[in-house]
Amino acid sequence: MGTFIGKTRVRSIAMIGTYVPRKCGLATFAEDLCLAMDDELGNGNQVFVVAMDDIDGGYPYHPKVRFQIRDSSLSDYLRAAEFLNVKQPDIVLVQHEYGIFGGKSGAHILHLVKNLHLPVVTTLHTVLSEPSEQQRAVLTELAAYSEHLVVMNQRGVRMLQDIYGIPGSKISYIPHGIPDFAFVDPNFYKDAFDVEGRKVILSFGLMHPGKGFELVIKALPEVAAVHPEVFYIILGTTHPHVLKHTGDAYRHSLHQLVERLGLENHVRFDNKYVDRDELCQYIMAADIFVTPYKSASQITSGTLSYALGAGKAIISTPYWHAEELLDKGRGRFVPFDDIGAMAREINSLIENEGETNAMRKRAYQFGRKMTWKEVAHSYLELFSLVLERRMCKPKPSYGGVSTTRMVDKLPTPNLDHLQALTDDTGILQHCAYTIPNRDHGYCLDDNARALIVACMYYSLYHSREMVPLIRKYLAFLLHAFNPETRRFRNFMSYDRHWLETVGSEDSHGRALWGLGVTVRSAPSDSIRAIATRIFNEGLSVLDGFSSPRAWALAIVGLCTYLEVYSGDAEVRRLTRTLSERLHRRFRENVSLDWPWCEDILTYDNAKLPHALLIAGRVQGNDEMLAAGLSVLQWLLAQQTAPEGHLSLIGNMGWMNRDGLKAKFDQQPLEAMALTDACVEAFRGTGDFKWIEHAKRCLNWFLGHNDLNMPLYDFTTGGCCDGLTPQGVNANQGAESTVSWLIALLTLLDIV
Structure with a gap:
């Protein structure tokens, strides 16, 4: 009914x-x-x-x-x-x-x-x-x-x-x-919590550093000196997400503070998650309730609502919800981080019983409309x-x-082969079929891309299994950076010897892309801090780079970094300088039949319009955004077969101004770059046609290609190394596998 x-x-x-x-x-x-x-x-x-x-x-x-x-x-x-x-x-x-x-x-x-x-x-x-x-x-x-x-x-x-x-x-x-509390004498419930004869202060809720419980603890010595009967109960377990990411560090810091101040007889941590009935009993046993939150920008507090509805004497910092609920004398305020004010208000409520009870009554009556x-x-x-x-x-x-069909068709990301390729140093470059080939060692390019995969996966699925991988790939980038040259080294032998003193400009830009993603999606402050440090150390040489792909890769990393540190003036300057340089290169080199910034299309081509698109969006530059869309549309047209599937430019000759295009070998890197660029085009325009283009690019991996043969291996989670005139290259190397994973995760992130 x-x-x-x-x-x-x-x-x-x-x-x-x-x-x-x-x-x-x-x-x-x-x-x-x-x-x-x-x-x-x-x-x-x-x-x-x-x-x-x-x-x-x-x-x-x-x-x-x-x-x-x-x-x-x-x-x-x-x-x-x-x-x-x-x-x-x-x-x-x-x-x-x-x-x-x-x-x-x-x-x-x-x-x-x-x-x-x-x-x-x-x-x-x-x-x-x-x-x-x-x-x-x-x-x-x-x-x-x-x-x-x-x-x-x-x-x-x-x-x-x-x-x-x-x-x-x-x-x-x-x-x-709130529950429909009775207005009761706190002493009636105190024996249930072994606090008879004490003046009980209560804070409760899932514990995390923003709760500010240390403010009350630091105020207690001054209170206890006058009122030795005072007793502070902090009720609640550590927030599960805090426990998962940073452990119980905050609670331990509070325990240490109590010991340092000699307050063991005045503070108790009831580390448990209580049901509603037990919680109500705790509240009714309290003489004073405190919410000492550290930030003003909390718009809702269930704990404060409960305490108000029970007619408690309340002290709070002036966060938004408290300012509203405790208005007109329904509670007391102390400034954020003001230990002295907290001590004075606690003492005042204990010593002025008539005024305290009047405040309790105002709170209780106001709470009747909140049941x-x-x-x-x-x-x-x-x-x-x-x-x-x-x-x-x-x-x-x-x-x-x-939309439903699209999501259902996307495979679930499988990181088995990525993990098989990864040892204590980083990700190995090549495979003999599915077996890692140690003869070719490691490279910065693949470890930067693998770092992007691990961070994107963590951002989407919050999987703690990614943290060890993020640390390994980030450690490789840290070791690859040479502080003397301010450049990254690229190739390392299996016995951990660098094979060069300076890597390519492109690998340097790719490292900055990986670091930018890590800054944005880091699973902890410490990982973000080291990624930020390496990122900033690698910026000083960018002005001298001449490779358009290096500019483009760096621009994508810079714009991603700015999602977190939007006020970084040097990064904003470099983004503007490099994107204008890339945009100018296109304007100066284009003709009616060749809208490209070079005389030949080679590898990782779509990263260039991707850079124009993201820089145009971030900087609000409509001309740059339009240029990126135009170039990307042309690039897709050059790589679309009459049947409608993606037909990539091969690396056995590439494609030059005369229109001659190599059909093989087609590389997964190209399909990934196109997928990335199409998704960025969608972000910049909101036009769903770009999602359809991105799906078509991803489908190249799944067999919608010139040979009608899938490169993605559902069994291993790896990706084959390319399409050749003889068929699929069955080796499942790092570049191919991480290219597939970046393309898949990029599309999953937007749909």
């Missing part, structure tokens, strides 16, 4: 997000809201969940979870859209947080919502005041696919309008829900209005079967 709110009956709701027993605040929020909406709708089980999984196999969910999505599997999102279209709930409610969805800045969720034929409402748990270009694009596109947005802070309403250009008519404020029952009612009322609007103006279909 549904419920009438206004005119329209809401019968069923599908919620997309994390769900218990996954340990995160979003999962707890989802469970509470689901249960509250079920109660409002009546008869139970009117709300079901599509749950996001961040571990293999998912979690032992309640039957309310009807579908699971592996966060990094794009096909799962599309299958979920099909599932929901069949189930036909009245409303799909998306719980949005960038980090729970796969793809860059959580872009995979867009493929789900745009393929739905159902009305979508999205709750935004984070609204960034300074989003990256990708974060802004994801949120604005998600807003376009959503009928309505919900935020839990009035500031969020203004930010969505001012920063993201979303009309206010499409945004609603609904507060974070889950009230919040669920607000959501259902909104859903009713959305459905009424939908009847008057049906939602257009954004998705299409072609």
Whole structure:
């Protein structure tokens, strides 16, 4: 049975997000809201969940979870859209947080919502005041696919309008829900936690450095000197993603701080993830609740909402959600990192019982409109209005079967052969069939490309298995750089002796490309730091380079680096200098029948228009972007067979101005460069024809070529070394394998 709110009956709701027993605040929020909406709708089980999984196999969910999505599997999102279209709930409610969805800045969720034929409402748990270009694009596109947005802070309403250009008519404020607490004396619950007779301060939540718990600990000596009964409980486990990436370093630093200050009798770490009932008991046992967060830009805090609803005496730093909830005397503020102010406020609340109780009462009364029952009612009322609007103006279909077919056809990246080619030094250059050939040793070019593969794979799938590979390839680049010449060496023998003092300009540019990708996608700050150092040390020689391919490879690396360090003036100058130099070379060398910057087309050709495209996009240079598109279109035309498949320029003669083109040997490097360039053309224009071109280039690896023979080996994960007049070159070397993987990962990243 549904419920009438206004005119329209809401019968069923599908919620997309994390769900218990996954340990995160979003999962707890989802469970509470689901249960509250079920109660409002009546008869139970009117709300079901599509749950996001961040571990293999998912979690032992309640039957309310009807579908699971592996966060990094794009096909799962599309299958979920099909599932929901069949189930036909009245409303799909998306719980949005960038980090729970796969793809860059959580872009995979867009493929789900745009393929739905159902009305979508999205709750935004984070609204960034300074989003990256990708974060802004994801949120604005998600807003376009959503009928309505919900935020839990009035500031969020203004930010969505001012920063993201979303009309206010499409945004609603609904507060974070809370249990229906009783207003009780904290002493009633203290014996359950062995803190009878103590003045209990509580902070809780998943632990990470942004929580700022050290501010309270540092203030305690001054408090304990006056009030020796004070006792600070820090409740919560370390955030799973923090634990995965940096371990428990933050918690250990807090333990050391407690010991150094001699506070062992005043601080306790309850390192556990508690259920709702136990959490409520902790809150009710507390005299003072503190959220000492270190950044102002937190728009939602479930922990603060709970404490306010329980009528706690609250001290907080002035982050956005706190400023709103604790306004009008419902709490006390201390400046960020102000130890003295924290100590004074704690002492004041302990010593002024009447004033403290009055503040508690104001908080409790304000919280009555935030109970889950009230919040669920607000959501259902909104859903009713959305459905009424939908009847008057049906939602257009954004998705299409072609997108689903495209993703389904893309193989899952297989890194087995990449790992087989890699030893303790780096990736070996060549193979005898599938067996690494040590006679030819290593080269910088292949290790730079392998570094790109490992970083891209990590960025897409957050696989910690990539970290050892990233370290190996990055170590090779570090060793390849010669600080005396400021140049990279390229070739190394198997016994680890460099075979040259200076590598080619092209290999230097390729190293900078690999380092730029590493800076953008590094799995840790330490890896980003060393990649940034090598990158910057390699910049000083770029002005003197004369190879257009070296310019182009470096430009791609420079622009990728700028995605992280956009304010680096020297990198911006070099990007402008090299891209203008490359653009000028094209302008000076072209004719009506030969729009190329050289008199011959050789290897890695598409990297040149790729550089013009990315530099034009990053610098807002429309003329440069147009030149890149024109050159790339011409390059594709020269390498398209009458039947429509890709027919690459071979390296047995290349192609010159007279139009003579070598048909063999065709190299995987060329197909990869074309795929990369086409995807960048899509990024710069938004025109989906470039995705179709990119698919055609990738399909060259899969047998859509002059010989109708696949080069990609599904068994090994390797790629054969090229097409020859006699057939496929069966050796699966490093350049071929990493070219296939870069092309595949590039396309997976955009679709």
